[in-house]
Amino acid sequence: MFNSLYLDCLNSAEQNSIQENVMKLFENSTDSVKAEREMDEHINAIVKNFLRTINSSSDIEISELIENFTNSKFPSKTVNNKTYVNKLYEQVVTHSIHTSSPRFIGHMNAALPYFVRPIAKLMTAMNQNLVKTETAKALTPYQRQVLAKIHRLIYDFPEEFYSQHIQNPQSTLGIIVSGGTIANITALWCARNASLGPKDGFTGVTNEGLAAALNCYGYNGAVVIGSSLIHYSFEKAADLLGIGAHGLIKVPANHKNQIDLQALRQTIRKCRAQNQHIIAIIGVAGTTDSGGVDSLSDIAHISQEANVHFHVDAAWGGPVIFSQKHRHKLAGLEKADSVTIDGHKQMYLPMGIGMLFLRDPKKAEVIEKQAPYAVRKKSVDLGKRALEGSCPSTVLLLDAGLNLIGVKGYEFLINEGIRKTQYLANCISAMPEFELLAEPDLNILIYRYIPDSLKENATKGKLTKIENEFLNRFNHQLQKDQRHAGRTFVSRTTTNTTRYGQDIPLVALRSVIANPLTTEDDIDAVLNDQIKIATEIVIR
């Protein structure tokens, strides 16, 4: 059936034309340089237009959009790049989300500074692979340096510590990964392997597996503990690492969206009583739901007492340490054994940049692997200690951020996000149409719309379960309609840490403010758009 795809089915003139076309794509000839420049200009125009659009998306229904993408056959002919880019523009770009719109304030896609575009081009052109120095000569020590700088910002160890470890191939201050999920999984992988290492003839979990490890250590099982608000990447970690969802113990969160410390202590006691090995305790700095920050100092203290690895998922909140004004919210972060931070969130960089930092530079030894063709034992190759293999040089974007936005620039961005979120919170509190569902710690805020008929009961906090269920349906519909209209955007979530208690989950509108171009006017526009849409909603 695919016969028509192959060169052998073509006559030699056709074959030559294919060859010529391909070679032109790779050559450094004048023709190729010209073709690239034309394509670049074409893309520049599309990008410029895309970035200037205020609406958050087109209003086409997804069901309709899908109709354009139901062809599973390969194009039998290549097209020229102009035709291709035009089609791409029409079918894909036009119906993409304007994540950089100042009125798209619903997800963790930050707006981006312009320099990421030229730097991304450089990164693509150089195409280094950080897995080994033979494909990333200067970038290997450069990446170690960038990670050491952020490590120092978190842990603030003395100069000698950094001189000793920054370029020591046996030390790992941090690992660059594709995102927070891989960082979180890597952290728990390190914690599991370190805590179930070699002992009395047993060669460690990494060699003999989890069942044998539990057996040798005499445990009935193994667990990881965090609040009910930890990111779903921990479900993946628990599953992958073989402890299963039941091994991921979720302690209730309080109304401030922080782990209940007493419940945490009880859980630890219970695990110990049941002879369950505790692999790690998780703190969150910026829950995905509502930006809540656990009391990290307290968890650090509890973890230390229990002698358990303390991991902080600061994928969202980590960069708050750039802010003198707000960094106290993350107090205790410096006591964490490992910390996840995403570059593509509050470091205002493109998708695909996650980081894991390790307090103990030797910790990652327990996940080290070797291969005969690379990452050999004594090598300086970064791929020795990493969950992933081939790794693009996203560090170029990170370093550009640290230099061109700069630490003070990041401080400004963090402060602004929190300030504007406070503005949004004030608006919501002042407007009878809305109810604030949690005081924001950072720049994520959850709230909901309250129709006229329920305002009085809502204000008193006396809505019945049935009324709350009605509000859930209403707000669900409101978020969908707002998304569909495409003028403004917030996301939605479900919270059960409100005054209505755990058993009444509330559907919430969720705003994330991480765009310096979002003004108070934009925030007003989002709320007014919701009020307008709400008047048209009919819920039975």
Next chain:
Amino acid sequence: MFNSLYLDCLNSAEQNSIQENVMKLFENSTDSVKAEREMDEHINAIVKNFLRTINSSSDIEISELIENFTNSKFPSKTVNNKTYVNKLYEQVVTHSIHTSSPRFIGHMNAALPYFVRPIAKLMTAMNQNLVKTETAKALTPYQRQVLAKIHRLIYDFPEEFYSQHIQNPQSTLGIIVSGGTIANITALWCARNASLGPKDGFTGVTNEGLAAALNCYGYNGAVVIGSSLIHYSFEKAADLLGIGAHGLIKVPANHKNQIDLQALRQTIRKCRAQNQHIIAIIGVAGTTDSGGVDSLSDIAHISQEANVHFHVDAAWGGPVIFSQKHRHKLAGLEKADSVTIDGHKQMYLPMGIGMLFLRDPKKAEVIEKQAPYAVRKKSVDLGKRALEGSCPSTVLLLDAGLNLIGVKGYEFLINEGIRKTQYLANCISAMPEFELLAEPDLNILIYRYIPDSLKENATKGKLTKIENEFLNRFNHQLQKDQRHAGRTFVSRTTTNTTRYGQDIPLVALRSVIANPLTTEDDIDAVLNDQIKIATEIVIR
């Protein structure tokens, strides 16, 4: 100590200047557009120069290079982008590896077509996140379509199959990941979870963990089986998934670098006799070492008989299916339950594009996770079934490759790589200075240098262990010296599938030809460079 980093320590004029600087990075103003264009031109010039360099790298020693990267302190001031890019050029770009040089024929970094640079810019500018449709509206169905096309090329199911699954949110034909390692881990994760699912009141390994699963199913342990030449990502997978290195059984490979089928059958029988659960059997299409391709049809047959998941790691070799002439080497791939292919290898695309394909569109159900703020149960969000979370739109690069290089263009690239590798093999066979260590299946080739004194014994295949150890040291030094000189590059590995038998591992020079600009002259230049360098080597 970091006090000077913070805004609060600045006077208000300084604060304003920081704010102004940051806003300029994000604004759509004329000034910002101009600044971006200037930076873009600056980067263009650097890229052009970088891509035209023939030498594979600079000749600076890594120990010397490291001296530039020992500062763990943040820059206290931001710099302008011109100064920054100049410094980046000097410190990093100059000492990066020219992975696109036609004489860099040693690693799996393919040369890149020009369109990846503008497309990477578009991808960066749009900054969609494929984890959910709310941040990737058109890209979600678009990605499903691209994956379906490649799925069809592998499996060639009838049209109805694709109509049914291509846009069905409950079906997963493929997953885009950051690289082959994550694809391989995901495949084994699916295989483990599917084969240890719910049973008689047991709710499955994903809930109850591996120890409970083995216990419930009555197994003594769990294993994955592949040849001794499987990629080291499987070591990571075995460790992560809780079966440990001992659970990764490596069957010897024959002199063609293929798994020994009889030994595989024996291993299966032995596992069964020992009541070890077999999670998956791995076939390799293009070993990292030498490009060997397992006899996939036979392994498929054996796996089917044993009722075990058959995974093929075709990270390197997968795109050989584009070639009418060579695709027979991958016969049996279409019987695999899962297939890994890397876009950043033989699809000639930049780092960070891996893919996993699944024969059964329901297979990935067993790794599905949900969260209240996204990837909800019934949603069409791709992040529901993925090891990673946030995911950049690298699919734009993939699709551009399929359209602008095209399937016939890929066929040409594959054919050329193999043809030129055959040329290299012929040269090596004809030159007394070298010994071919394996007949190449694809475009990876291993060989070694033989100094004068050992030529006679080498030709007869009668080198002693001591002589081979001398050759190992010699070729090790040769590869290092060649890398350091920086004019040409091949990598090195260690092989133990030669005529000298398993117990005498041989250090091999390893060439990978994946650059359409590499000519026969370049290949000659690499060999002549080695001969020249070899004359200067003194080994005791």
